[in-house]
Amino acid sequence: MKIVLAPMEGLVDDVMRDVLTRIGGIDLCVTEFVRVTNSLLPVRTFERLAPELQTGSATRCGVPVRVQLLGSEPEWLAQNAVRAAEMGAVGIDLNFGCPAPTVNRHRGGAVLLKEPDVLYSIVQAVRSAVPAGTPVTAKMRLGYEDTSLTLECAHAIQQGGAEELCVHARTKVEGYRPPAHWEWLARIREAMTIPVVANGEVWTLEDYQAIRDISGCETVMIGRGLVASPDLGWRIRHLQQSGEMLPPAAWSQALLWLRDLTEQCQLRADGGRYAVSRSKQWAKLLQRTYSEAEIFFNEIKRIEGGEQLMAVFDRHIGGA
Structure with a gap:
């Protein structure tokens, strides 16, 4: 049972990761996305978005940090994944979920959920390029406009060689509007042989219990809920250990x-x-x-x- 701090561009940077992980309860972080187009990015770009690469790929209190890449060109993503791995990244995460219109217009993020074959090619290229000991994971939404390709996309990511798949339980078009469709997480988990991480609309201890119960997922990724209630991860850990539900800190x-x-x-x-x-x-x-x-x-x-x-x-x- 793990809690992952979600990547959120312009919000969950290394400073926020440092503060939230020191509060406690977070097992893993993922960086804001590193945008890859058609070049091998300089070391300074990775150090700017993931300065933890200079400290063992972990936050100050020792929570590991994976580097997230976003793009649509398999070979360039593979080359940049190798660079991140050479710099010490403890894992490479691939972004197939970002709903930002600017990103989607440039064939990044959730728009790729229209093209399962491209998802497969990206994951396969990255998995083949980085060392075997470096995990390659991915994050997706349920789809772009609808859920017609949800399971096909999930299978493409798994077949490409991803070790884990995080699913934000909404489509791109739904954005962040409630509700999140946690029942879809169970469908995807049951269809996969790799671990599925649940994500979407977890704000409280009750939400955490509900998403676990409905999805059956062991690991939950939380973004806005941890920013709005910074000790939520710590309170989830306390709940797991004692069964006691504590209110937010004063x-x-x-x-x-x-x-x-x-x-x-x-x-x-x-x-x-x-x-x-x-x-x-x-x-x-x-x-x-x-x-x-x-x-x-x-x-x-x-x-x-x-x-x-x-x-x-x-x-x-x-x-x-």
């Missing part, structure tokens, strides 16, 4: 996690402005779990400077 604790991310972002290029942007982004998402996050967000939403932002943190933390 807002005072969540505020410290938010400050941690903000302080780390201040060390990046563009310093204060970047930190302010990331802090606003996470504070807004935390509103799903914490009513206090709305108050905090409204107070910082017009702030542009890092010093002003930290003053607000000091005031709120001091009064928490």
Whole structure:
């Protein structure tokens, strides 16, 4: 029974991975996608999106990080997978699920679910190119517009040599709109001989129990649910060990996690402005779990400077 932190472009970067994995309960991370077109990308591109490659392909607290690639050209994906493996990646994940219109227009992500033969060619090329000890996995949705090719796509990925398949239980057209169709996860799992990872619409402990029960999957990937409730993974682990369902941590604790991310972002290029942007982004998402996050967000939403932002943190933390 594992929990995987989902890759989410522009949100779950190495800083977010660091903060969330140190809270606990997460067994594996997958990077934001590395976009591959028709070239072998430089080392610095991989280091920018997956700086954990410089620290044993793991977060600061030791949670392994797989590198995700997105593209449609099998040979170029294979060459870039080899580069990532040579840099120490503990696994290569292939993105066949991204619903972003810009990505899909350029034959990346979920649009490839219209072409099962291309899925097979990509997985086969990557699996053949990287060392045998480097796992090759993939993530897909149920389809592009409908589920007519769902099982064909899943079989193509398996036959190409993937060791594991994560399925987001919605089509591309459905985006992130509820509900996620967890019953489809069971159908895919029953048709596969490789492990299937369940993904989609897990926000609470009850959701986690339901997706496990309905899908029969041992491993669950969680994205927005872990960002909105940062200790969800830890609470799932506690539930597994004790059978006790705990509520989310207090807002005072969540505020410290938010400050941690903000302080780390201040060390990046563009310093204060970047930190302010990331802090606003996470504070807004935390509103799903914490009513206090709305108050905090409204107070910082017009702030542009890092010093002003930290003053607000000091005031709120001091009064928490």
